[in-house]
Amino acid sequence: MNKSTLRSFGIGLFIAGAAFQLQSNFFDKEIKNSTTSDTAALKTSQEELTNVKQQLAQLQLDLENAKKVPVLDKEEKPKDESTDVDTKSILIIEPGMNSIDIGSTLESLGVISNKQDFEDYLIAQDLAIRIQIGEYELDSSMTIKEIAEKITKNKK
Known part of the structure; x- marks a missing residue:
């Protein structure tokens, strides 16, 4: 092999390495862009969590109200209001x-x-x-x- 063939082969290897480096740089940028979609998904999840918390608070109130309602037997008469103790x-x-x-x-x-x-x-x-x-x-x-x-x- 002569000197110019080796030089051409070396230049080809250098160009191929540079091409691979450029490709990996662009691929990393695509990964960074995908994190913005992950941020949007996180925001959506947080909104759903807030809605679930509000629903839970409402359910707790409903449960508390249900506990306050007296369960009466069919033959049992409601208590006279004067006997109820309301603070x-x-x-x-x-x-x-x-x-x-x-x-x-x-x-x-x-x-x-x-x-x-x-x-x-x-x-x-x-x-x-x-x-x-x-x-x-x-x-x-x-x-x-x-x-x-x-x-x-x-x-x-």
């Missing part, structure tokens, strides 16, 4: 109180049975930031939804 309380919401403070207060007053359910409901329904300062008459026969509606209504 009536005045809730005073002061400036600086948050939904955690209010839930703890309601639980300690006996108006609600679980402060975490109350907190979860307010967050799921985006009501935690709409709580109004004031005095509210509440009782234990009220549902979490009714309590939340009462303390988040705009006063006129």
Whole structure:
């Protein structure tokens, strides 16, 4: 083999190596572009998770309300209202109180049975930031939804 043949063969190998390098660089860019579709899938999954959390909060409220409804036998008569013990309380919401403070207060007053359910409901329904300062008459026969509606209504 002469010198020019070896030189041509070496140049050919160099060009082939450069071509493989360019191909691998473009392939890596395609992988990076596929991560943007993964980001979109992640966002969709997070939205679905949020929806499931809201549904769970609503189901917990439904369960709590179902537990409050008395089951009567066919022959059993409803109790007289005077014998029912409903805890009536005045809730005073002061400036600086948050939904955690209010839930703890309601639980300690006996108006609600679980402060975490109350907190979860307010967050799921985006009501935690709409709580109004004031005095509210509440009782234990009220549902979490009714309590939340009462303390988040705009006063006129």
